[in-house]
Amino acid sequence: MISFQKMDASHINHTLKELRSDAIGLLQDLVRIQSITGNENSVQQYLAEHLKSMKLDVDEWNPMRKDLENHAGFSDDGLPLGERPVLVARWKGVQKEARSIILNGHVDVVPVGDENAWIDGPWSGAYREDQVWGRGSCDMKGGLVSGIIAIQALQKLGVNPRGDVILQSVIGEETGGVGTLAAVLRGYRADAAIVLEPTRMAICPVGAGAASFRLHIPGRAAHGAMRKEGVSAVEKFYLIYSALQELESSRHSGYRHPCFQQEELVAPLSVGKIAAGDWPSTVPESLIAEGRYGVLPGENMKAAKSEFERTVQIAAESDTWLCEHRPVVEWFEGQFEPAET
């Protein structure tokens, strides 16, 4: 066994350089396999082969809803489980009691938005200006590849780890983290863990949480030519929206944390999706808004949600229509607790 500490730095650099094109190629392959949350099977099959070729012990299983849904950390993304394998590859350490590490990454990506806004398309894996392009190339197939290449580099250098190195390729991170929960519940623990999220090489020991919300705003339909006989849910929404914007700013005023800049928006409240109406000439009778409500590090998730709900209801009380036709707040999909290590 060669000791890493005694190795020549130029030898290490040389090995890493040699692996550079392998890393780019692997990332391109992964980006090209579409894997929006819920459709992670193909990319995991590809990765399973790759990890086996590295002679790691690969554990691959399909987590089932019934095994997860009663856990406090379960976040229901409304997607089925069963055909969405989680992969854990173990590089066995040479000393039994030595300290172990987990490298954790996810393969699922969020929807692509306007495909026309992509120069080469969302699944191109194009390599331009020293960067790989396409959904997931940064968040976080890129991170996952870093972890895999780190192991390959160590293998090539002839280093054997003292403790276990456990690489996790998980699913469903974007909607609440069912994959990582499944890995924890299957018994994968270690002395340390690095989540390979893109952070521009910054160490992030603290993270805000977030809760996905769905707001239902009621209106009353009428023909647009008599719009005063109806109540526009679009108009009423903006009343609530303004109140939520004020909530975001009041929650941040006075918040201090050593890891954040004074003026930083640590836990933003962002509306990501709205839909109202089904006909240009009908006053919309309902509006549904979905978004992300940031939860401050150290804050209690339940209390944060109550504050949100209270804000909505207080805003509703100021309006004669909404007072009688209350907006409804629903919490759905990703519910991420804030975390600090």
Place this chain on the structure above:
Amino acid sequence: MISFQKMDASHINHTLKELRSDAIGLLQDLVRIQSITGNENSVQQYLAEHLKSMKLDVDEWNPMRKDLENHAGFSDDGLPLGERPVLVARWKGVQKEARSIILNGHVDVVPVGDENAWIDGPWSGAYREDQVWGRGSCDMKGGLVSGIIAIQALQKLGVNPRGDVILQSVIGEETGGVGTLAAVLRGYRADAAIVLEPTRMAICPVGAGAASFRLHIPGRAAHGAMRKEGVSAVEKFYLIYSALQELESSRHSGYRHPCFQQEELVAPLSVGKIAAGDWPSTVPESLIAEGRYGVLPGENMKAAKSEFERTVQIAAESDTWLCEHRPVVEWFEGQFEPAET
């Protein structure tokens, strides 16, 4: 031939009462046949049979896009033509040069909105509290049935009209009136015409126009956790929306017409549909709003549209983002000129 003027009023009333259940039954049948604009074929087939059974001369044809699209009154609803028959039934008058009349009604209806908000469902044709319920029972299968029953009553009373009575059952009224345009272009003219729209028995010699608009508001996508790095199209929309609300009120201030009340909203501007974003945690990169822009009687449609477009662009200029990323206004589907007789 019996002269209508010399007929006993109680005889007329009696005949109308006898036809009452026929009228209700016919309306129920029509309401039960789904006919959202674009899908008028089944209901027209049903009506064709009914009109033939009344011994009227029925002309039924499928208007084609190429025959209509170059006409100034053509309003493109984006729907295909070809399987959407127009029906015209002629009750021939006994005198060649006598004055003729058109009774015009449409069979298409707008989408149903929230189906759960309907007690018996949108296509029930349920008869409760002296009313028929369901999409189109008022606007305007109800009106159409009035026209048909009026002819049936006259037939039953033994009256023969001097001039032609031309009943038109048209399509595509809700999206711009292709059916009526097709009937005009096929040569159907008369000395008078009654459009059988529901007006609570009021005579409506003047009507505001309307133009359907589609507004594209650009934003910039970013993860909701870093929402300040993006630009929310939802937020930017409200700037434009407020400007449009002001436009509506400034257009009405000072407007006077003898047929309208002083404070009446003659030509409302109403947003009927909005959609933005595809993921709760992504700052929405675009918003599309569709609505109805009222055009005042006597107003020039082109000038009204320019005023709308100018308002949007002036509002955009007040914002650093929208100034560089201009909203786009599109006119689509129903473009109805204001009218006065």
